[in-house]
Structures are given as C-alpha cells and as structure tokens.
Amino acid sequence: MADSYHHGNLRQALIDAGIKIINENGEENLSLRKVAAACDVSHAAPYAHFKDKEELIEAIKANVTDRFMDKLLKAIEGKPTADAAIIAMGRAYVTFFSKNPDYFVFLFGKQNITAHLKMNKEYKGDYPPFLLLRRMYLLHLEENGLEKTVEEQEIELIKIWSIVHGMASIACMKGVKSSFNWNDIDERLLT
Amino acid sequence: MADSYHHGNLRQALIDAGIKIINENGEENLSLRKVAAACDVSHAAPYAHFKDKEELIEAIKANVTDRFMDKLLKAIEGKPTADAAIIAMGRAYVTFFSKNPDYFVFLFGKQNITAHLKMNKEYKGDYPPFLLLRRMYLLHLEENGLEKTVEEQEIELIKIWSIVHGMASIACMKGVKSSFNWNDIDERLLT
DNA sequence: GGTACAATCTTGACAATGTAAAGATACTAG
DNA sequence: CTAGTATCTTTACATTGTCAAGATTGTACC
Numbered sequence: 001m002a003d004s005y006h007h008g009n010l011r012q013a014l015i016d017a018g019i020k021i022i023n024e025n026g027e028e029n030l031s032l033r034k035v036a037a038a039c040d041v042s043h044a045a046p047y048a049h050f051k052d053k054e055e056l057i058e059a060i061k062a063n064v065t066d067r068f069m070d071k072l073l074k075a076i077e078g079k080p081t082a083d084a085a086i087i088a089m090g091r092a093y094v095t096f097f098s099k100n101p102d103y104f105v106f107l108f109g110k111q112n113i114t115a116h117l118k119m120n121k122e123y124k125g126d127y128p129p130f131l132l133l134r135r136m137y138l139l140h141l142e143e144n145g146l147e148k149t150v151e152e153q154e155i156e157l158i159k160i161w162s163i164v165h166g167m168a169s170i171a172c173m174k175g176v177k178s179s180f181n182w183n184d185i186d187e188r189l190l191t
Numbered sequence: 192m193a194d195s196y197h198h199g200n201l202r203q204a205l206i207d208a209g210i211k212i213i214n215e216n217g218e219e220n221l222s223l224r225k226v227a228a229a230c231d232v233s234h235a236a237p238y239a240h241f242k243d244k245e246e247l248i249e250a251i252k253a254n255v256t257d258r259f260m261d262k263l264l265k266a267i268e269g270k271p272t273a274d275a276a277i278i279a280m281g282r283a284y285v286t287f288f289s290k291n292p293d294y295f296v297f298l299f300g301k302q303n304i305t306a307h308l309k310m311n312k313e314y315k316g317d318y319p320p321f322l323l324l325r326r327m328y329l330l331h332l333e334e335n336g337l338e339k340t341v342e343e344q345e346i347e348l349i350k351i352w353s354i355v356h357g358m359a360s361i362a363c364m365k366g367v368k369s370s371f372n373w374n375d376i377d378e379r380l381l382t
Numbered sequence: 383g384g385t386a387c388a389a390t391c392t393t394g395a396c397a398a399t400g401t402a403a404a405g406a407t408a409c410t411a412g
Numbered sequence: 413c414t415a416g417t418a419t420c421t422t423t424a425c426a427t428t429g430t431c432a433a434g435a436t437t438g439t440a441c442c
Contacts, residue, residue, distance in 0.1 A: 110296060
C-alpha cells in the first residue's frame with residue numbers, strides 16, 4: 001500500500017477522526033473538511049467513501065452505537081436473574097450518556113435512529129439496545145412465570161425504556177442541576 | 192413608524208419568521224439570512240437585536256417553551272385532584288411533542304435548556320414545566336397526607352419526568368414504529 | 383508484461399452561511 | 413435644532429458542503 005496517494009483505509013480513518021473531533025470539540029465543530037484535514041487528505045477525498053456529510057455522520061453513529069452496545073452487554077454479563085440484568089442495563093444506559101453527554105446529543109439529537117440502523121443489516125431495523133431490553137424482559141417474564149398479552153408487554157417495555165432513556169436525557173441537560181447522582185442510580189428508580 | 196428604513200418591531204418579526212421556517216422547512220433550514228430575508232431586511236440587520244445566531248435561537252426557544260407551557264396549563268385546568276392533573280399534564284406533554292416532533296428536536300436537541308431560561312427572568316433558572324410538575328406533586332402529597340423526605344421527593348419527581356420526557360423522546364424518533372398510540376397514553380404508563 | 387477500467391485522491395470552483403467593519407438613515411434627548 | 417444613539421445597509425471575508433475535471437494508483441484480463 002503506497003502511502004503517497006492512496007491512504008489505505010481512509011473510510012475508517014475518517015470515522016475515527018470524526019469521533020475524535022466530537023469528543024474534543026463537540027459536534028458543532030465536526031465538518032467534512034476538518035475530518036479530511038485530520039486524515040491528511042484533500043477536502044473532497046471523503047466523497048470517494050461517503051455520498052455526503054450525512055452518510056459519514058450515520059457511519060459514526062453506527063460506530064458509537066456499537067460501543068454503547070458493548071457497555072450494555074458487559075453490564076448484564078454474569079447477572080444471575082433477568083431482573084438484575086435489566087437493572088444493570090438501565091444503570092449502564094444512564095451512566096454511558098452521563099459520562100458522554102455529547103454522544104447523547106449526537107445519537108438522538110436529530111431524533112433519527114433509523115438511518116444508521118439501515119447500514120448495519122445485522123440489526124434488522126430495530127434499535128439494538130431496545131432488542132436487548134426486550135430479550136431481558138421476556139426472560140424476566142419466563143423466570144417469574146408471568147403471562148402477559150403482547151400489548152401489555154409493549155406498554156411495559158416502552159415504560160422501562162422511557163424511564164431509562166428519559167433519565168439519560170435529563171442527566172445530559174446542562175441546565176438541570178440536581179443533587180441526583182446519575183452514575184449511581186437508585187434502585188427505586190428502576191421498576 | 193416609517194416603513195422604509197426602520198422596521199418597527201423587527202425583533203419579534205425575526206422570532207416569528209424563525210418559528211415559521213422551522214414549522215415549514217425544519218430546523219436545518221433555519222439560517223440568519225433566510226430569517227432576515229423573510230422580514231424583507233438585509234442579512235446583517237438581525238445583529239442589531241441579537242448578538243449572534245445562538246441568541247436568536249434562544250429567543251425562539253423561549254417563545255416555543257411559552258406555547259408549551261400554555262398547553263400544559265390548559266391541560267391541568269379544572270382537574271379535581273393533583274393526581275388527575277399530573278396525568279393530564281403527562282398526556283399533554285407527550286401529545287405536544289408527538290404532534291410537533293420538530294419542536295422536541297429544536298428544544299432538547301442540543302440538550303441545553305439553560306440559555307433560554309436565563310432570558311426569561313420570570314422562570315428564575317428552573318425549567319417551567321418541571322416547576323409545574325413539582326407544584327402538582329407537592330399538592331398530590333398534601334392531598335393524600337403523605338410525608339416524604341426531600342430526597343425521596345426528588346427521586347419520584349425525576350422518575351415521573353423521566354417517564355414522560357422519555358416517552359416524548361421515543362415518540363419523536365422517526366425510526367421507532369410502534370403500535371403504540373402516543374396521543375392517547377394509557378394510564379398504566381403514568382404512575 | 384502490458385492495457386483498459388475502476389477506485390481513489392487532488393485541484394479548482396461555486397453557492398450558502400455566519401460574522402465583522404464602515405457607513406447611511408431614522409429616532410430621541412437635551 | 414443638534415448631538416448622539418439605535419437601527420439598518422453594504423461590503424467584505426472565512427468556513428463550509430458539494431460538484432466537476434483531472435491525476436494517480438490498483439486490478440482484471442489478454
């Protein structure tokens with residue numbers, strides 16, 4: 001691989017550079033030209049790998065979501081019951097965004113989680129964290145011998161997700177000063 | 192008021208034009224120059240009323256938040272108990288953003304609710320919808336003769352707000368297709 | 383090996399945008 | 413009526429996303 005003209009793996013380099021910029025300078029400072037410059041490449045080079053800026057951003061989102069899923073999976077690892085796993089997952093959910101408010105804004109700021117899901121076929125159109133939650137929830141029903149209609153299940157799932165996602169959202173609000181310690185969620189908060 | 196040079200009430204006109212653009216073309220199409228053009232004014236005219244684009248946006252946010260508060264206040268109007276008022280408020284909260292997803296993104300997209308609060312001194316640094324919720328919650332404790340520590344109160348308040356705000360957030364996600372009818376929230380969802 | 387083709391990257395250009403500086407116009411206090 | 417202030421225009425510039433034309437490199441095929 002000649003280092004001179006062809007970069008080698010510019011696509012991934014652009015994604016990494018994008019994440020770095022978001023981490024260090026916030027999303028508002030992410031521009032195609034800066035990402036390109038960070039990779040020592042001309043300002044139009046990204047167009048060989050991404051249709052437009054949106055497509056690069058979606059690729060970055062998919063990357064961040066993968067890291068997010070890693071945290072969630074690691075959190076439920078080895079938990080004895082589904083209940084414990086759900087609690088741990090909720091904790092990890094809020095903690096992840098509490099530590100990285102920029103990621104929350106970046107992932108959900110435009111409220112459009114579909115696009116970067118379509119890229120990862122593996123996800124089959126459903127939001128991975130939600131799929132994981134549903135799996136744990138069904139396990140919870142099984143473990144406790146509970147029977148619920150599909151509608152009841154959906155309502156409870158939405159409720160759990162709403163609490164956790166809402167807490168993450170509120171925790172990320174710069175204006176909300178609360179004595180609440182988001183990194184150590186009280187169990188009374190989770191069901 | 193001479194119509195030729197001085198506009199008369201350009202400040203409010205810019206805010207109104209900004210809201211109109213967001214409604215019709217989405218937030219991504221809101222630019223200072225377009226707002227100025229919509230008011231038949233040169234592209235630098237807004238700088239006589241706003242320090243920068245951010246300040247105009249904050250003014251618009253304050254305006255939208257006022258409308259939001261109107262809906263919430265109208266929702267709890269005439270409710271017999273605090274419990275009923277809280278349910279009604281939650282419903283109105285989700286309904287408002289379910290009908291106007293663009294507003295949700297606009298208000299919370301950058302997760303910064305402080306700035307436009309500082310402009311409305313009246314709010315005294317707390318988020319108005321949250322203040323209203325707290326008032327209703329304290330009324331609820333009083334009506335039912337309940338005693339809670341401040342910490343317990345805070346946790347319950349955050350929990351209620353998280354559910355409602357989280358539901359609004361999820362309802363606004365374009366990717367989430369759910370059989371759930373956000374405009375007619377099931378009571379099982381609210382406490 | 384050499385040649386056509388595709389992938390990748392560069393250069394140059396353009397329009398939209400935020401913003402600053404300098405000046406024109408209208409309003410207002412004295 | 414005059415000086416000053418608020419408001420608005422004009423001009424200018426840097427940043428940005430995007431496109432088009434061309435240069436460079438890798439690859440498939442003979």
